[in-house]
């Protein structure tokens with residue numbers, strides 16, 4: 357066989373080489389993806405049931421903590437003063453501006469995921485003896501984040517307000533979280 | 535076959551086919567080592583031995599440990615109470631982690647003091663920093679395994695660091711957890727990774743040693759070995775010195791294991807994990823405290839995370855930040871001063887990391903954090919421009935020979951041989 361290195365041959369070889377690399381890369385990536393994706397939440401974890409809570413017994417000024425998806429959810433029956441102070445707050449001063457109306461379905465009950473938006477500690481403020489922080493709502497002892505009566509971040513390192521879970525009122529005092 | 539190297543014919547037969555004995559003879563026996571190494575050069579071999587201790591005790595612990603949120607805490611308590619010698623093995627593993635960090639931190643500061651990171655040992659240094667990172671990941675995941683309150687909340691806070699990454703942060707955290715909070719899938723994968731990472735460390739340690747043996751050890755005066763008269767064979771001189779150091783280390787280690795096994799731990803980790811209640815004052819293990827202080831010093835979530843990781847990243851580029859051609863602090867009066875400031879700064883950060891994040895502690899943490907980066911990013915690059923270094927000795931042997939006539943006789947004897 358004669359060994360002619362015509363420009364044509366060279367182009368062919370380049371093409372073969374590039375397409376081999378490309379195919380190899382696609383093959384490797386499609387094998388790596390299952391290895392990575394197995395770490396994402398499994399089907400049964402995603403299917404975690406919702407939680408129903410009866411608020412009949414929850415008096416004004418009291419709070420309860422329930423578990424949802426392995427996380428604490430805070431439900432607080434707010435007093436008149438707490439509601440008023442949450443509503444009166446001007447948006448200017450807020451790091452993550454939201455009105456109280458946007459954060460509640462029934463202004464008597466504030467429902468929050470009880471996980472500090474900084475690094476995930478559970479803030480204090482659910483029990484009557486707890487430190488509640490400078491804004492009277494919740495206080496995260498881990499690195500000192502202060503939340504107000506609406507669960508909005510007011511001071512400290514947390515970037516956003518306490519998260520509101522998906523929930524709905526099945527009746528006046530029965531709520532379903534999730 | 536060339537002339538037999540070893541007296542034992544079986545050894546020779548094997549060595550011809552698999553030159554493992556030649557290799558060991560070369561790297562551990564004749565290996566020429568600077569003759570002026572001081573005791574700070576013991577910490578490398580100590581770190582290696584501690585790694586072996588961790589792997590051996592870890593393997594036997596995992597024969598009795600159950601990686602499930604309902605059983606993990608109880609299985610560790612069972613190791614402590616019922617498994618034969620379980621308490622000893624766990625206390626060795628638990629304190630071993632602390633001693634591993636003590637040894638490695640001293641090893642690192644040794645490198646800083648004597649300029650061991652400088653050319654041609656940059657890759658050796660970088661591999662070392664990589665080992666530090668892997669150790670941190672391993673120790674963090676190991677601490678989660680007993681599933682106590684500190685395990686759980688430490689895991690929560692540290693994994694949440696990744697949520698600071700813009701856009702994809704939340705998805706990364708969910709991926710790390712395998713759910714919506716630290717839970718059973720998290721514990722399972724942490725156990726798996728905690729088991730395997732130490733073996734990855736062994737691999738990097740081997741590369742670290744290959745890089746070390748390329749140019750040999752640095753030494754207290756930081757100048758290159760000029761010839762045979764500057765070195766002594768590794769065996770028996772440094773094997774015996776390392777063994778002596780090991781026996782001192784083992785005595786202190788044993789004292790901790792037998793008399794103060796929980797001194798470096800946190801009592802809250804003997805309370806089973808409770809996802810509903812965060813302990814009033816969560817702190818990481820002591821060896822993470824300086825980094826934790828940096829994290830909390832920055833009032834911004836993403837910023838805190840970046841600075842914390844940045845504190846280690848500066849170590850990776852250290853060989854290019856410090857351009858002075860003189861290695862050892864002995865000949866760099868200003869660098870020596872700033873080295874000690876850095877040591878004080880790191881200890882201060884460690885102390886501040888353990889204090890609550892309020893009042894004066896926040897201010898001090900910020901100052902100490904600023905100084906840490908100031909040292910690496912401003913002082914080190916500037917120093918060579920203003921510092922007048924002291925004259926370097928001609929060779930490692932020169933100062934020793936002139937220092938005492940006694941030493942020179944020893945030298946003369948060795949040279950005759």
Ligand code: HEM
Pocket residue numbers: 585588589590591592593595596597599610624627628631634669672673674676677678679680728729732733735
């Ligand atoms: C780089 C080496 C290693 C480090 C720094 C390390 C660190 C740790 C730490 C800090 C703990 C928690 C101790 C406690 O508070 O109870 C732990 C636990 C544990 N480690 Fe390791 N470890 C290492 C290697 C290994 C290896 C190689 C294995 C297995 C092959 C292993 C298996 C375990 C097991 C089963 C536990 C749970 C039992 C317990 O908590 O005592 N470790 N490790």
Ligand code: FES
Pocket residue numbers: 472473474475476477496497498499500501512513514
């Ligand atoms: S986790 Fe709440 S302030 Fe950091």
